[in-house]
Amino acid sequence: MRWGSCGVARRSLNATARLYHSTTAPVIKIENAAFYRKYPGVNDSPSTNPPLLEGVNFALLGNDGRDPLQSWVVISPSSVARTIFLQILAGQHICIPPTARSYPYLSTISQSPQHAIKYVGFDAERGSSVGGTSVRGAYLSARYESRREETDFCVQDYLTGHTELNALERDGLGVDSHMFDKVTRQLNLRSLLQMPVANLSNGQTRRARIAKALIAKPEVLLLDGPFMGLDPNTLRTMAEVLRQIAERQQPRLVMSLRPEDGVPEWVSHMVVIDEHMRVLGQGTKQGLLGGDVEASDKVEVHRILNAGENAHGAAAQVQVSRDGFERSSPPLPPGEALVEMRGVRLAYGDKVVLGDWKQSVAGGDKPGLWWSLHRGQRCAILGPNGSGKTTMLSLITSDHPQTYSLPIKLFGRSRLPGPGQPGISLFDIQRRMGHSSPEVHAFFPKGLTIRRTLESAWADAPLAKPKLNDHAKQRVDACLRWFARELEPAQSEPTFAQRLETTTSDEAARELHAHLMGSNTDLDWASKLTFREAKFSNQRLLLFLRALVSQPDLVILDEALSGIDEAIRDKALLFLSHGEKVSKVVDNIAQSSILARIGGTVVHGLSPQQALLVISHSKEDVPGCIREWLCLPEPGEGREPRTGVLPGPLELNPGAWGEIWGR
Structure with a gap:
């Protein structure tokens, strides 16, 4: 077995057997099973059809009021491992042997797993539409248009299942009104029931999808x-709602978390999986925290379960952030303004969604949002879900129609022409901005190859033909080589970077570098593998690199690293600021790469001529180069936004996070 020894299997089987000692049959029962994406054939090999997980044992007890309460969490640094484990519980993926996965309790109540088990994922494929139907609009800017289509269903329609144009196909006739009222109040959705789902923020969409599952x-x-x-x-608020669900056991709750999220105190059981898809341990939280795992896995389990505490406790000793910035590092001097907002107030009829306040400007109070972003600035836009962050970005990217009529200048020009000055075109804006977000991910063409995905940064649209010069091709090649292991994890040969690391001298490294630059055969995979075939985390990484690779004047990262694996995220953040110049940070020192030593770097990271704009709700996803921040107020409060400057990377100034959020 790939994930562990027979001893580990016996330990897991014994733990599972203890869980089966129950007054009722398990809802989900898995005994020593292997899972595959496609059925293993006679001619398959571990390289062509590898198992997703092997030796899986799991039991989720039924709920008859007499069994001990169970609330499970699957915790892993790998987003792929977390998702696959939950999908396995939901009945997805091929189980070998087929009888190793069963649903005994569901059989006794004559329910199928498809109806009795609800899986709610938040990746781009499932999140592009709130509920699997195309209710989020056909293109990115559709959510901001005043004209409503027949398919622009409101939140109430979505929650009650009224999202089919054919009335005979509606499935919401049996919705329990009491349950509907209870869930919508619990998840604070009452005020959003008549809002088109296309207008929901990411956080609001998340709450709506959980509500639909609970109803x-x-x-x-x-x-x-x-x-x-x-x-x-x-x-x-969400943690409290989930705690109440876990205590009532209606329904039974199993959720996945990143190690840095921490484990809520009300969780009773855990499954711990490492980056290599190995199930290290499972059982009660107390048992795993107390070291009740195989001796060979104790160190790894401790590392994963204590990731958040370890990072916080070590902050005082760390002097350099994980992306190579010292604890105290001042911001770059600002250059010319790239974005200017002079009293922006955006409303739909009587409802103001951005700028419903007065700001102190030049000694007086003026209505609307007054804000600017300059070359060299690295700024974070923060604020509660629904506060207008995505709307503000849509004005900057010109996806919002009201960009034409509001006092906004992009790269020194308005969208509409003025006296003696032409307006800036959409194509000019796109050429000068790099943008990555969950929305871009949802609408991005999945049939493009990995190489064409990056090359599309030089095109007017993703499917248009890119205009590449030699330097642009070199930058694409550099990104592909730097992240070859992450973007093509199936390859067994050492990557370009790994081969350079093993050279005996700088001269040998120069010879190897020159040889590979002349052949490019090490990048053949990038012209064969498609965006669709890449894993979710790798897709996010690709769109992150696409936003950087053309060296635009303004880089916009809107939750760009949300859901990405921790190790890939840290490498991406290091690349954002330093490119190929820095390979890693070890013992408070940013290590120069071999490429930098031999003069072979092509991508140097953000330049002082570029600006960076970041939106994130997770402090771990905020780049260490961020110095300025703008925090929008709760919607409807009428308070003006708060602003501030960080003395250094947020990672090494943890108290600043509470200050930003007013805590």
Whole structure:
């Protein structure tokens, strides 16, 4: 077995057997099973059809009021491992042997797993539409248009299942009104019921999808990363809602978390999986925290379960952030303004969604949002879910139609022409901005190859032909080589970077570098593998690199690293600021790469001529180069936004996070 020894299997089987000692049959029962994406054939090999997980043992007890309460969490640094484990519980993926996965309790109540188990994931594929139907609009800017289409259903329609144009196909006739009222109040959705789902923020969409699952009254609710993308205040509310669900056991709750999320105190059981898809341990939280795992796995389990505490406790000793910035590092001097907002107030009829306040400007109070972003600035836009962050970005990217009529200048020009000055075109804006977000991910063409995905940064649209010169091609090649292991994990040969690391001298490294630059055969995979075939985390990484690779004047990262694996995220953040110049940070020292030593770097990271704009609800996803921040107020409060400057990377100034959020 790939994930562990026979001893580990016996230990897991014994633990599972103890769980089976129950007054009722398990809802989900898995005994020593292996799982595959496609059925293993005679001619398959571990390289062509590898198992997703092997030796899986799991038991989720039924709920008859006499069994001990169970609330499970699957915790892993790998987003792929977390998602696959929950999908396995939901009945997805091929089980070998087929009888190793069963649902005994569901059989006794004559329910199928498809109806009794609700899986709610938040990746781009499932999140592009709130509920699997195309209710989020056909293109990115559709959500901001005043004209409503027949398919622009409101939140109430979505929650009650009225999202089919054919009335005979509606499935919401059996919605329990009491349950509907209870769930919508619990998740603070009452005020949003008549809002088109296309207008929901990411956090609001997340709450709506959980509400729809709860209204269906499932026996088991599987939540994949329920806390990602939530602001601190909404996160606390969501944690309390999930605690109440776990205590009532209606439904049984199994959720996945990142190690840095921490494990809520009300969680009773855990499954711990490492980055290599090995199940290291499972059982009660107290047992795993107390070291009740195989001796060979204790160190790894401790590392994963204590990731958040370890990072916080070590902050005082660390002098350099994980992306190579010292604790105290001042911001760059600002250059010319790239974005100017002079009293922006955006409303739909009587409802103001941005700028419903007065700001102190030049000694007086003026209505609307007054804000600017300059070359060299690295700024974070923060605020509660629904406060207008995404709307503000849509004005900057010109996806919002009201960009034409509001007092906004982009790169020194308005969208509409003025006296003696032409307006700036959409194509000019796109050429000068790099943008990555969950919305871009949802609408991005999945059939493009990995190489064409990056090359599309030089095109007017992703499917248009890119205009590449030699330097642009070199930058694409550099990004592909630097992240070859992450973007093509199936390759067994050493990557370009790994081969350079093993050279005996700088001269040998120069010769190897020159040889590979002349052949490019090490990048053949990038012209064969498609965006669709890449894993979710790798897709996010690709769009992150696409936003950087053309060296635009303004880089916009809107939750760009949400859901990405921790190790890939840290490498991406290091690349954002330093490019190929820095390979890693070890013992408080940013290590120069071999490429930098031999003069072979092509991508140097953000330049002083570029500006960076970041939106994130997770402090771990905020780049260490961020110095300025703008925090929008709660919607409807009328308070002006708060602003501030960080003395250094947020990672090494943890108290600043509470200051930003007013805590």
